[in-house]
Amino acid sequence: MGHGWEGVVLKLFRGKDFVFTVTGAEQVTERYRRVHFTDGGLLGAVGVHPTMWVRLWFEHAGKPHQRAYTLVDPDVVAGTFSMEFALHEGIASDWSLSAKAGDTIEATLQGTDFAVPDPLPPRLLVIGDPASLPAINSLLAVAPKLPATIFFETTHDSDAELPLRIDPSHHELRTVPRKGDQLVAEVKASLPGLIDDPASTFVWVACDTKTTRTLTTYLLKELSLPKDRVKALGYWRAA
Numbered sequence: 191m192g193h194g195w196e197g198v199v200l201k202l203f204r205g206k207d208f209v210f211t212v213t214g215a216e217q218v219t220e221r222y223r224r225v226h227f228t229d230g231g232l233l234g235a236v237g238v239h240p241t242m243w244v245r246l247w248f249e250h251a252g253k254p255h256q257r258a259y260t261l262v263d264p265d266v267v268a269g270t271f272s273m274e275f276a277l278h279e280g281i282a283s284d285w286s287l288s289a290k291a292g293d294t295i296e297a298t299l300q301g302t303d304f305a306v307p308d309p310l311p312p313r314l315l316v317i318g319d320p321a322s323l324p325a326i327n328s329l330l331a332v333a334p335k336l337p338a339t340i341f342f343e344t345t346h347d348s349d350a351e352l353p354l355r356i357d358p359s360h361h362e363l364r365t366v367p368r369k370g371d372q373l374v375a376e377v378k379a380s381l382p383g384l385i386d387d388p389a390s391t392f393v394w395v396a397c398d399t400k401t402t403r404t405l406t407t408y409l410l411k412e413l414s415l416p417k418d419r420v421k422a423l424g425y426w427r428a429a
């Protein structure tokens with residue numbers, strides 16, 4: 191499958207192409223699915239870093255479309271990983287529901303990066319939702335005993351069953367129902383009380399694009415956090 195103009199742009203930015211092979215799949219909740227892959231040489235060629243993601247290519251109406259997904263439990267030696275799909279109407283979600291062992295999918299690695307905050311903050315502050323759950327789990331694994339507060343936006347009752355890898359002795363989970371700007375309001379009301387020194391703070395944000403932009407502006411301009419102490423990425427666009 192050709193990748194169209196997006197593929198051309200990714201090539202110009204030194205994107206690397208791979209083909210993944212499905213080895214199995216499992217339904218985690220009624221709205222969340224995990225698909226297992228062999229990596230087509232990806233991990234051996236480029237290694238792995240926390241929150242690492244790739245762009246998967248899907249065909250719809252004869253045209254290529256790319257969607258980004260985080261690697262779950264990447265194993266460099268075995269050359270395997272999984273991906274988790276929050277299910278909704280869409281080509282990627284539909285593909286995950288039909289994926290079976292032996293299926294292949296093309297992928298491009300370009301744009302992913304993460305630097306472990308140095309120095310580590312006294313408390314990790316994380317803001318996300320089911321779409322960024324795999325990245326949240328990957329981030330928490332960087333320093334498993336580091337205290338963390340996670341603001342997690344939920345939409346469905348089954349979100350309570352999602353596989354958040356938190357340790358209650360180190361991690362505080364604050365779930366916020368998705369209703370208007372409730373997540374933004376909760377973060378603005380609570381976050382200042384969790385920050386002693388902006389220079390030593392680290393906040394990671396990955397929600398829908400609008401929410402991510404709003405919170406990033408708030409962190410940088412109103413709370414005066416240094417740019418290198420905020421990592422933010424819009425994971426999806428609200429309809």
